[in-house]
Each structure stands twice: as C-alpha cells, then as structure tokens.
Amino acid sequence: MSHHTRALNDEEVLNEMKKMVAFINQEAIEKAREIKVKADEEFNIEKAKLVRQESNNIEATYQRKIKQAEIQKKITQSNVINKSRLKLLQARQQYLEEVFNETVSQLIKVPQDNVKYRDILKNLILQGLYQLMDEQVKVIVKKSDVDLANNAIQAASQNYKETTKRDIIVEIDKENNLPDDSAGGVILTSHFGRIRINNTLEERLVLAQEELLPEIRVLLFGHSPNRKHFH
Amino acid sequence: MNDDSVPDVPLAFVSNSYLDELTNNIRSRPIPWDGYKSADLISEDELDLLKKIDKQSSEQLKMVMRKDAEKYSELYVTLLEKLKRPDTVQHILIFVSDMLSDDEQRVKFFHKISEKDANLPYRTFLNLFNVDDEFVPLMSAKILTLLIVSAPKALPFDLDEFFRWITLKLKSNNPNVYDLAVQILDSTLRVPSYRLKLWEVSQAVDTLVNLLKVRNPTPQMQYQIIFCFWLLTFEREISMEFNKKYDLVPTLINIAKAAIKEKIIRVIIGTFRNLVDKAPEANLPAMLVAKLLNFCENLSSRKWSDNEIVEDIEFLKDRLQENFHSLTTFDEYASEISSGMLQWSPPHESDQFWRQNVAKLNEKDYELLRILARLLSQSNDNIVLAIAAHDLGQYVKYYPNGKKFLQEIGAKQRIMELMTHDDPEVRYRALIAVQKYMTHAWV
Numbered sequence: 115m116s117h118h119t120r121a122l123n124d125e126e127v128l129n130e131m132k133k134m135v136a137f138i139n140q141e142a143i144e145k146a147r148e149i150k151v152k153a154d155e156e157f158n159i160e161k162a163k164l165v166r167q168e169s170n171n172i173e174a175t176y177q178r179k180i181k182q183a184e185i186q187k188k189i190t191q192s193n194v195i196n197k198s199r200l201k202l203l204q205a206r207q208q209y210l211e212e213v214f215n216e217t218v219s220q221l222i223k224v225p226q227d228n229v230k231y232r233d234i235l236k237n238l239i240l241q242g243l244y245q246l247m248d249e250q251v252k253v254i255v256k257k258s259d260v261d262l263a264n265n266a267i268q269a270a271s272q273n274y275k276e277t278t279k280r281d282i283i284v285e286i287d288k289e290n291n292l293p294d295d296s297a298g299g300v301i302l303t304s305h306f307g308r309i310r311i312n313n314t315l316e317e318r319l320v321l322a323q324e325e326l327l328p329e330i331r332v333l334l335f336g337h338s339p340n341r342k343h344f345h
Numbered sequence: 346m347n348d349d350s351v352p353d354v355p356l357a358f359v360s361n362s363y364l365d366e367l368t369n370n371i372r373s374r375p376i377p378w379d380g381y382k383s384a385d386l387i388s389e390d391e392l393d394l395l396k397k398i399d400k401q402s403s404e405q406l407k408m409v410m411r412k413d414a415e416k417y418s419e420l421y422v423t424l425l426e427k428l429k430r431p432d433t434v435q436h437i438l439i440f441v442s443d444m445l446s447d448d449e450q451r452v453k454f455f456h457k458i459s460e461k462d463a464n465l466p467y468r469t470f471l472n473l474f475n476v477d478d479e480f481v482p483l484m485s486a487k488i489l490t491l492l493i494v495s496a497p498k499a500l501p502f503d504l505d506e507f508f509r510w511i512t513l514k515l516k517s518n519n520p521n522v523y524d525l526a527v528q529i530l531d532s533t534l535r536v537p538s539y540r541l542k543l544w545e546v547s548q549a550v551d552t553l554v555n556l557l558k559v560r561n562p563t564p565q566m567q568y569q570i571i572f573c574f575w576l577l578t579f580e581r582e583i584s585m586e587f588n589k590k591y592d593l594v595p596t597l598i599n600i601a602k603a604a605i606k607e608k609i610i611r612v613i614i615g616t617f618r619n620l621v622d623k624a625p626e627a628n629l630p631a632m633l634v635a636k637l638l639n640f641c642e643n644l645s646s647r648k649w650s651d652n653e654i655v656e657d658i659e660f661l662k663d664r665l666q667e668n669f670h671s672l673t674t675f676d677e678y679a680s681e682i683s684s685g686m687l688q689w690s691p692p693h694e695s696d697q698f699w700r701q702n703v704a705k706l707n708e709k710d711y712e713l714l715r716i717l718a719r720l721l722s723q724s725n726d727n728i729v730l731a732i733a734a735h736d737l738g739q740y741v742k743y744y745p746n747g748k749k750f751l752q753e754i755g756a757k758q759r760i761m762e763l764m765t766h767d768d769p770e771v772r773y774r775a776l777i778a779v780q781k782y783m784t785h786a787w788v
Binding site for chain 1 (some may be wrong): 535537579611612615653
C-alpha cells in the first residue's frame with residue numbers, strides 16, 4: 115500500500131490555491147448574479163408601476179382637457195346661437211314696429227269715411243256706456259267731430275236704454291276736447307270726471323296691437339318651427 | 346459607497362475547462378499572418394492591426410483597445426466574413442473573445458457595426474454555428490450570447506434559430522457541451538423578453554427538464570439548470586403552466602432534500618417563491634399536496650449563512666399556511682365529495698377541519714355521508730376507497746354518535762370488508778378507520 119500523503123511542494127500549493135480562488139470566485143459571481151437578477155426584477159416592477167401611474171395621470175389630464183374643450187365649444191356654440199337668435203328677434207321686432215307705425219299713420223284716414231266713422235263713434239260710445247253703467251256720462255271728442263258725435267250719442271243712448279232698460283244722460287263735454295292732431299274716437303267720463311274710459315282711436319289701436327300681436331306674428335313669420343300644440 | 350475596485354456582475358458568464366483547453370490548444374498553434382498578406386488574403390493595414398495584438402501581453406492589449414477598439418471590432422468581423430479556413434476562424438474568434446472578456450463594455454463597438462448593415466455582426470457569428478469543428482460553434486455561441494444580452498434595441502434576427510441550436514446542444518452526449526449550453530441560457534434568460542421566447546421554442550424547456558430529471562446531472566449542473574427555471578418563473582405566464590406541464594414542484598423538493606450545496610436549495614426556494622408570487626392559484630394547491638409546507642418548516646429551523654434564503658423560506662411558509670387554512674373550508678370539501686373525485690386535499694388530514702366541521706356531514710339528511718358510503722361501495726378507484734374510508738373514520742372519531750348511522754347504511758360493514766382489500770393503502774386506511782370506530786366502544 116503506497117502512501118499518498120506527503121507535503122505538497124510550492125507548485126502544488128500554488129495550484130491548490132488557484133483552484134480555491136477560482137472556486138470562491140465562481141460562487142461569489144453566482145451569488146452576485148442572483149442578487150442582480152432580483153434587483154433588476156424589482157426595478158422593472160417599480161418602473162412598470164410608475165409608468166402605469168403616470169400614464170393614468172396623463173390620461174386623466176387629457177380627458178379633463180378634452181372635456182374642457184367640449185364645454186368651451188358648447189359655450190361658444192350657445193353664444194353664437196344666442197347672438198343669431200337675438201339678431202332675428204331684433205329684425206322681427208323692427209318689422210313689427212314698422213307695421214305698427216304704418217298702421218298708426220293709416221289711422222288718420224279712418225274718419226274720412228263719415229258713415230263708417232259715425233258708426234265707429236256710436237259703438238265706441240255704447241261700449242263705454244256699458245262699461246260705466248252710470249246715469250250721467252260726458253263724452254270728450256275732437257272739435258271737428260262734434261256734429262258726428264252728437265249723432266252717434268243719440269243712437270248709442272237709444273241702444274243703451276233699450277238693452278239695459280235704464281235711463282241715461284249722455285252729453286258732449288263742452289270744456290274738454292281731444293287734441294286736434296288726434297286721429298279720433300272718444301273719451302267717456304262720469305262722476306265728475308273721476309272715472310274715465312279712453313276709447314280714442316289711438317288707444318283702440320294699442321289694444322288691438324296687444325291682442326292681435328300673436329296673430330300678426332304668425333302672418334309675418336309663420337308658426338314657430340318647434341310648436342307642437344295648436345288650438 | 347461606490348467602490349470601483351469591485352467588478353460588475355458579468356452580463357455573459359459562459360466558460361468551462363473544456364472550452365479553456367480547446368482555446369489554449371489553438372493559441373499554441375500560431376497563424377502565419379504575413380503569409381496571408383502575401384497571398385493577398387488580408388491587406389497591409391489589417392496585418393498591422395493584427396500584429397499589434399497577436400501574442401501580445403494583456404497590458405498591451407488593454408492599451409491598444411483603449412484607442413482602437415472600434416477599429417478592431419470592424420477588423421474581426423470583416424475577417425470572419427471573408428476568411429473561411431477553420432484554423433483562421435478559430436484564432437479570430439479567440440481575438441474577439443479576448444477583447445470582450447477583458448472588458449464587456451467593448452461589445453458596444455460590435456453593436457455599432459449593425460448600424461451600417463443589419464446582418465452584421467450577428468449573422469456572422471450565427472453562420473459559424475454550422476461549421477464542422479468542435480471549437481468554432483461553441484465560441485461563436487459564447488460571443489453571440491454577450492451580443493444578445495447587451496443588445497441596445499431589438500435584434501434584427503429571430504432568436505428561434507439561436508434557441509433551437511442551444512436545444513440541440515443540450516441533447517449532446519458530451520457533458521462539457523451541454524454545460525456550456527446551459528450556461529448560455531443562464532445568461533440569455535436574464536433578459537425578460539427572451540424568457541417567453543424560449544418557453545415557446547419547442548423542446549427547449551422539455552430538454553432542460555429531461556436533463557434535470559433523467560440524466561443525473563452534477564450538483565453544479567443542477568444549480569445551473571434550476572437557475573434557468575428560476576429566471577423563467579419570473580414571467581407570470583410561465584409560472585402558471587410550468588408545474589402543470591412538468592410536475593416541477595415534487596422534483597425540486599426531492600432535489601432540495603438531497604442537496605448538499607446551499608446554493609441549490611437557495612435557487613429552488615427562489616423558484617418556488619416566484620411560482621407563488623406570480624401564479625398562486627396555479628401552484629399553491631400542488632405545493633400543499635407535495636407537502637412543501639412541512640419541508641419549509643423543516644428548512645426554517647436550520648441555520649443559513651444567507652439572508653435572502655431565510656426571507657424566501659419565511660415568505661413561502663406564510664403563503665402556504667395562509668392558503669392551507671383558506672382551502673380547508675367546508676364548502677371546498679363538500680364539493681369535492683359531491684364530485685366523487687376524492688383527492689388527498691388539505692381538509693381530509695386536518696384535525697382542525699374535522700373538529701370544526703364534523704357535524705356538518707349530518708346536514709341534509711346525512712347527504713355527504715351517504716355519498717361517502719356509496720363511493721366506498723361502488724368505486725373501483727383505490728385512492729377514492731382509501732380516502733372515503735379515512736374520512737368515515739375521522740367522522741366517527743370526532744362524532745361518536747354517528748356510529749349508529751354508519752352501521753345502518755352498511756358503511757361499517759363495508760369498511761371492515763375493505764380491511765382485506767388488494768391494495769395496501771386501502772387496507773391501511775380501513776384498518777385505521779375501524780380502529781377509530783372501536784375506540785370509545787366502552788362509552
């Protein structure tokens with residue numbers, strides 16, 4: 115049996131040491147590599163998380179901006195629509211005013227037809243009498259209408275008495291007159307001027323304007339496109 | 346604490362004594378470069394460059410590379426493209442290897458070459474895989490590995506080719522060769538995007554698993570292969586399928602139990618940690634069945650010189666225990682019994698489960714008991730018989746009043762019959778069940 119144990123010579127010692135160093139080096143690199151792998155993975159996870167967070171933030175900001183832009187667009191649209199609507203309304207208003215102004219200027223022609231005018235006067239007076247339902251009524255007219263008015267008063271009083279079975283005294287007011295530039299018509303007063311009914315042509319026109327405005331509008335502009343219900 | 350004397354972890358770590366020996370042999374057979382110049386195979390300039398580094402000292406090499414690394418990377422690739430003689434190619438590969446192992450950062454000059462021509466230099470090295478020579482393909486692969494893991498942007502060639510070649514080398518009969526192949530994977534798989542690539546290349550992982558299970562690898566080889574698995578399991582998709590496909594968990598537990606080297610256990614526990622981290626639903630049940638929890642409790646009582654392994658073991662233990670408790674819900678048990686597909690899932694062997702839930706077996710007119718009794722009578726599956734017998738034994742142990750009912754439905758007789766069954770496990774479970782039945786008989 116041969117001995118294998120003897121002291122190692124220098125070269126062998128060096129070799130053994132080299133082997134040990136190589137071995138330790140290998141083990142160290144392997145462990146270091148494992149640590150690096152774990153670190154890289156943690157980095158990737160963290161990075162992915164941050165990227166996700168930031169993308170979500172950017173997405174949210176972007177959505178907010180889009181919304182704001184949409185709202186802005188809606189506001190602008192609304193403004194434009196409103197402006198054009200206003201313009202339309204203004205234009206229509208202008209037309210209406212023209213119509214009314216034209217009518218006012220036509221009003222002066224009414225009294226030209228005496229027969230018709232007398233009838234008008236009579237009806238205006240009669241309506242006033244019914245409204246007042248008093249025993250004594252004064253009628254204010256234009257100076258130029260006095261004769262026609264007297265005629266009208268007679269007819270009106272007659273009608274009134276027949277209809278209401280009441281007596282009434284209707285006189286032209288000698289102290290007050292409608293201005294000369296008035297188109298015509300009457301003002302009725304009773305109780306010493308304390309109750310007045312304005313039935314001048316101008317006043318009647320104003321009333322007519324108010325009442326007929328809807329119909330006039332339809333005649334001029336047609337029905338509103340959105341309208342659903344009709345009488 | 347920035348200590349520059351500590352070297353960085355190498356990106357590509359591929360070497361063994363076999364390759365070293367081949368390299369040294371080649372170095373000892375010098376090339377007559379002057380002759381090449383005379384034959385007009387290389388130019389005057391190229392000869393000059395070669396003379397400056399051929400057979401020079403490492404200090405000389407460093408000096409030259411400090412100034413002209415870019416020139417040399419271009420030179421080497423050009424020569425590899427035009428010179429085809431095996432011994433020439435061998436030498437040039439060694440020049441490249443020397444240049445890169447001295448300083449891995451120099452690989453950037455090789456990447457620069459691809460800016461002018463997308464095929465260079467990757468295809469240059471890839472083509473050398475086909476050379477009929479022991480050394481050339483291996484050294485080319487080693488160099489290509491470094492190129493692959495340090496690539497600044499997507500590579501202009503398909504890694505499938507590379508992985509298929511590696512798979513071939515893994516099947517080699519020469520342990521030195523498949524050692525290098527595994528080392529190459531150890532470096533390549535550090536890049537996350539390559540992991541799924543390898544997983545999809547057919548047979549690559551199959552071959553690795555085969556190496557581990559069948560071909561009796563050395564401890565160092567075991568470590569290297571499992572290191573690959575550890576890297577692969579960082580990807581959730583892989584963690585979901587790995588165990589199902591290869592039954593990895595029991596295999597690794599067995600290796601860990603027999604392992605002498607700490608680093609093998611370290612990397613196995615790391616792999617388990619990834620499986621639990623990335624795909625708990627797919628892996629925790631299998632781990633519990635494989636009794637990993639016991640093993641972890643065993644491991645945590647040992648002394649370790651490494652902090653990370655302690656952390657990983659504790660993590661595993663916690664998650665396994667958590668999962669164990671949540672799995673022992675009565676509902677899970679009831680659905681398992683109802684399905685008839687009995688397995689040794691956690692509830693069966695948990696005393697705590699039986700203590701808490703035994704009375705529930707009486708619910709709905711002893712529904713579950715009747716099912717167990719029926720399985721006991723009708724099943725041909727030995728595992729089912731064993732488990733059913735075991736469960737009925739647990740039932741009477743924790744609920745002695747149930748004995749009468751079991752006798753009424755004939756379950757007691759059946760268990761006694763099973764004591765003479767062919768299968769030893771069934772006999773054993775039946776015997777234990779009868780034992781539980783008989784205990785307290787004097788009460």
